[in-house]
Amino acid sequence: MRIVDLPTVREVIRLTTNMYRLGWDERNGGNVSVIIDPEEYQNYLPENPIRVFHFTFDATELIGKVFVVTGTGKYFKNVEVAPESNLGIVRIGKDGHSAELLWGFEDGGAPTGEFPSHMMSHIARLRIDPKHHVVMHCHATHTLALTYVLPPDEDEITRTLWRMSTECIVVFPEGVGYLPWMLCGGNDIGLATAKKAEHYRVVLWGAHGVFGMGETIDEAFGLLETVEKSAQIYFLTQGHVRQSITNDQLKELAEAFHVNYKKII
Numbered sequence: 178m179r180i181v182d183l184p185t186v187r188e189v190i191r192l193t194t195n196m197y198r199l200g201w202d203e204r205n206g207g208n209v210s211v212i213i214d215p216e217e218y219q220n221y222l223p224e225n226p227i228r229v230f231h232f233t234f235d236a237t238e239l240i241g242k243v244f245v246v247t248g249t250g251k252y253f254k255n256v257e258v259a260p261e262s263n264l265g266i267v268r269i270g271k272d273g274h275s276a277e278l279l280w281g282f283e284d285g286g287a288p289t290g291e292f293p294s295h296m297m298s299h300i301a302r303l304r305i306d307p308k309h310h311v312v313m314h315c316h317a318t319h320t321l322a323l324t325y326v327l328p329p330d331e332d333e334i335t336r337t338l339w340r341m342s343t344e345c346i347v348v349f350p351e352g353v354g355y356l357p358w359m360l361c362g363g364n365d366i367g368l369a370t371a372k373k374a375e376h377y378r379v380v381l382w383g384a385h386g387v388f389g390m391g392e393t394i395d396e397a398f399g400l401l402e403t404v405e406k407s408a409q410i411y412f413l414t415q416g417h418v419r420q421s422i423t424n425d426q427l428k429e430l431a432e433a434f435h436v437n438y439k440k441i442i
């Protein structure tokens with residue numbers, strides 16, 4: 178099997194293609210990183226790195242872990258036609274401050290500029306959930322727009338999203354995290370995002386976009402689809418609302434589906 182045909186690589190190609198088609202990833206917007214388990218990559222990946230990338234944050238907890246990651250400045254619309262240039266497979270080096278390139282980035286590329294947010298969020302989620310694998314970031318249109326019109330308060334944002342569609346409280350009972358505008362692409366926003374990832378699998382970045390996390394690509398993608406759909410319904414109904422899901426109905430849903438929801442209603 179060719180490395181590009183590893184199941185996780187193929188899934189990332191399909192994911193980024195879908196994200197582009199949904200309009201969530203204009204130009205080079207968005208980035209994805211997914212853990213590949215040893216059972217999948219053993220016998221396929223080389224031991225010696227092609228190149229090494231250094232970073233300043235501490236990724237000691239990820240030493241030896243292998244990720245498929247999108248390249249910085251790369252366009253999601255191009256991933257399908259040239260995965261070997263737009264994607265890379267990296268292994269976190271023994272010093273905990275480097276990523277060893279084992280495949281991809283064939284035109285000299287490097288991992289996403291949001292690598293700190295991705296790796297720090299992986300660390301946070303793995304502490305909570307050993308089955309965690311996926312961190313994805315995008316500029317989902319309605320979700321991004323929501324951060325301009327709702328108060329900068331994650332409980333209010335969560336309540337609004339829950340009310341826009343019946344399934345929401347079941348899909349993200351813990352609510353969503355929110356960070357006010359911060360400079361993207363560095364360690365600070367990475368630390369702040371990872372702190373939110375201790376409580377939430379969805380984190381909105383004010384005036385920028387959203388992060389989704391999960392055990393599988395389907396779970397993380399499904400989360401962001403649900404949030405984005407809900408934000409879209411919000412904008413479609415603004416100024417037209419006659420009735421909405423009540424707090425009692427939300428509680429009834431949470432009880433019926435046995436989810437431990439954030440007690441903000």
Ligand code: 13P
Nearest residue numbers: 206207208249250289290
């Ligand atoms: P990269 O091209 O470095 O992945 O950055 C895109 C982006 O969305 C920044 O937040």
Ligand code: ZN
Nearest residue numbers: 206207315386
């Ligand atoms: Zn972005």
